[in-house]
Amino acid sequence: MENLSIDIDELKSSYEATLKHLKSVKWTKKTALTVLEKMGDQTFENVFEHQCVPGDEACQYDSCDIGMWLDRKRGDAEASRNWLKPHLKAYRDYVEQNKDELDEYLRQQGCKHRLVIDDTGSRGGERNHYYLSLQEVLGGGAKSIDLPSCHIEYQVRQIPKLLPCFEWMRRIDLEGWKIRTYLGAPLTLGVGWVLLMLWVLPLNNDQHLPALVLYSTILVGLWIFVHPFYDLVNRRVSMAPSWMLPFKVLSAQLEMVPTDGRKVNGAPIRSIRLVRYGGDCPICGAPIAVISGTREFRGRLIGQCNESGTEHVFSFDHVSKIGVPLRGNAYYGISNKQFGNYYRDHPDC
Numbered sequence: 507m508e509n510l511s512i513d514i515d516e517l518k519s520s521y522e523a524t525l526k527h528l529k530s531v532k533w534t535k536k537t538a539l540t541v542l543e544k545m546g547d548q549t550f551e552n553v554f555e556h557q558c559v560p561g562d563e564a565c566q567y568d569s570c571d572i573g574m575w576l577d578r579k580r581g582d583a584e585a586s587r588n589w590l591k592p593h594l595k596a597y598r599d600y601v602e603q604n605k606d607e608l609d610e611y612l613r614q615q616g617c618k619h620r621l622v623i624d625d626t627g628s629r630g631g632e633r634n635h636y637y638l639s640l641q642e643v644l645g646g647g648a649k650s651i652d653l654p655s656c657h658i659e660y661q662v663r664q665i666p667k668l669l670p671c672f673e674w675m676r677r678i679d680l681e682g683w684k685i686r687t688y689l690g691a692p693l694t695l696g697v698g699w700v701l702l703m704l705w706v707l708p709l710n711n712d713q714h715l716p717a718l719v720l721y722s723t724i725l726v727g728l729w730i731f732v733h734p735f736y737d738l739v740n741r742r743v744s745m746a747p748s749w750m751l752p753f754k755v756l757s758a759q760l761e762m763v764p765t766d767g768r769k770v771n772g773a774p775i776r777s778i779r780l781v782r783y784g785g786d787c788p789i790c791g792a793p794i795a796v797i798s799g800t801r802e803f804r805g806r807l808i809g810q811c812n813e814s815g816t817e818h819v820f821s822f823d824h825v826s827k828i829g830v831p832l833r834g835n836a837y838y839g840i841s842n843k844q845f846g847n848y849y850r851d852h853p854d855c
């Protein structure tokens with residue numbers, strides 16, 4: 507099966523939902539279930555810790571690798587293959603025989619795809635490798651909304667690399683001292699500035715003025731560096747500052763997402779993570795990059811085509827991962843009757 511692009515989040519959601527389903531129906535094939543779990547553990551470690559792309563070589567495993575994860579000795583390839591074969595078949599058979607029930611469960615969990623174990627085939631005598639992949643579930647997804655034919659579906663295809671000194675910023679779970687620092691630091695610095703003002707200004711003494719100016723300048727400088735992290739408080743997504751990215755990573759996004767953890771009040775614990783959204787332009791097929799909008803799109807993130815950056819422009823919604831054309835007066839926008847009224851009322855778009 508051709509595996510060109512997989513959304514990391516969708517792969518993880520589908521994997522977790524599938525495991526949950528198999529456990530809830532008390533699937534009896536314990537070894538096959540463990541194979542699936544181990545493949546997931548290894549794949550997501552490679553994807554999230556080592557910035558590998560799902561389906562690429564680093565996320566493909568041969569039967570010897572998989573056997574070793576289940577404490578089998580690394581024997582000859584033939585023996586490993588024969589051992590693995592019935593376990594893979596057990597999962598594939600289950601999916602095939604229970605497709606309707608499984609798909610319905612996945613849809614309820616908001617997944618658009620079902621999890622499959624794909625393989626590279628043993629072309630040219632090379633050893634067969636196995637990897638996790640996705641197949642579309644018809645009618646899947648959290649919401650069914652009529653979309654224009656040239657909409658874009660964004661994907662997180664790879665976690666961007668960071669400069670080594672900023673590696674700890676790749677994912678920050680906002681709990682304990684981290685949330686206190688995140689919220690407390692700007693508050694403390696701001697209160698410090700106000701107190702300094704209240705102390706210095708009544709003195710009417712020029713000697714203290716340089717200290718006030720210096721402190722204010724430092725605060726403004728700090729804010730310029732860190733404001734993308736605080737834009738997340740109400741926007742949940744922002745462009746990652748370029749100082750934390752290696753030179754060859756042109757752009758990435760910061761996203762504040764809910765985790766499975768819960769606070770005392772029941773609200774989800776959130777985490778800040780670094781991601782890079784992308785997609786393929788539905789008009790010309792070129793790569794789409796998510797950037798900060800300018801001019802009429804100021805204040806929002808948009809998807810911009812690599813080949814036609816002024817005409818092929820799309821909205822960006824990091825929750826639905828869907829974007830629609832923003833240029834109503836482009837040839838593809840005019841023909842889009844579903845959005846005709848919107849564009850008539852917004853002639854600037």
Ligand SMILES: [Zn+2]
Binds near residue numbers: 791813
């Ligand atoms: Zn394009």
